[in-house]
Amino acid sequence: MTIMSRDAVVTTSKLLSYVLRHRPDSIGLQLDANGWADVDELLQRLAEHGKPVARDLLDRVVAENDKQRFAFDAQRARIRASQGHSIDVELGLEPVQPPDVLYHGTASRFVTSVLATGLRAGSRQHVHLSGDVDTARRVGTRHGVPVILRVDTARMRADGAVFYRSDNGVWLTGPVAPRYLRVLDGAGD
Template sequence: MLNQSMESSLSKWMTKLLRHTPDEFGLVLSPEDGSCTMNSLLEVIQGQPRWSWVQQKDIEQVIRNSEKQRFELKSGRIRARYGHSHDKITYVPGEQPAVLYHGTNKKALPSILKEGLSPMSRQYVHLSEGTHFATLAGSRRGELVILKVDTLRAKQLGITFYYAGNEVWLADYVPPECCSIWSPEE
C-alpha cells in the first residue's frame, strides 16, 4: 500500500503520461478515448528506474483515491478522464444539468465576464455538477471565485456540452452572458 506522498507522486506521473506527454515515453493512446491497456501503462511506468517497483495494485489505489477522479479504468484499459494537452480526445455530447460550476481566481474574473470561458492551454473548458470540484480546480491559482454557468442559455446559443465522467463536463467555450458569480447562499 502506497503512503500518501508516494500516491501523490505516482498520480502526477500517471497524469504526465496519460494527459500530456505519452509519445515522449512510447505510450500509445487510443485516438478515440485516450486510453491504453493497463499493461502498457504499467510497462512504461516500470521502465523508469524510480518507478520500477510499481504494481497494478498501486495504480488501482491511485485511481480509487484520486479526489478529482482523474482516471478511469474500464475493461483493462486506463485513461485520463479530462485535461489532455496532446491529441484532442473526442467526447459524446450529453444532456447536461441546467447549471454547472467553474472554479477560477479573482484575477481572471474581469476577462471571463467580458470574453467568456475558453480552454486556455487545455482542450476544453472544465465544468462540474457541484461546487466541490470547482473549488478544487479554482483554488490552485489565487483567491477562489466560483462561477455558475447557465447551460440552458448556453445551449440555446449553440454550445455543446460533453460528459467526461464523475460530475465533470466539458465545453469548447462558454459565452460571458452564461456566466455569473456563484454565492454560497444560493
C-alpha cells in the same frame, strides 16, 4: 500487501496525469484514438524511464483518486485519463443535456480577464465545468483565492452549445462567452 504512503499515491497520480493527459511520448507510450493505454505497457515504459510503479499502487491510484481522474476498461487491461487531455483523443462521449446552471471555479486574479474574454479550453480539449458550487470552489482554490462563476447553460444550449459529461462527472463544453457568466455572491447564488 504492500503498504503505500499517501505521498506515493499523490505523486503517482500526478505522473499518470502528465503521461496519460499530456505527454505519453515522454515515456515512449502511444495511446489509442480514445486515449487508452495498455496497462502492462504503461508500467513497463514507466519502469524503463526510471519511474517504476507497482500494479497495486496503480490500482490504488485509480480506485482512490477523489476526482476519479483515471479509469480502467472492463477487463482492467487498459487505462485512460477521464478528461483534461491536451493531446487529441476522442473519449467517445455522447452529448447530454446539462442542468440549467453549472459552475466554474477560478482564482480571483483571473476573474477580470475571464469576464472580458470568457472561458477557454487553453491547452485542453474542453472547458471544464462543475455541477455544484463546492466542487467549483475546490477547483478554484487550487489556483489561489477562489471565485465561483455561475454558467448559464440553459442559455448556452439555446444558442447551440453542446455539452458532455465525463465518466467522473465533469461537464465538458467548448468556449463559454462572457454573456453566460456571472460571479456568485458570498451566499452561493
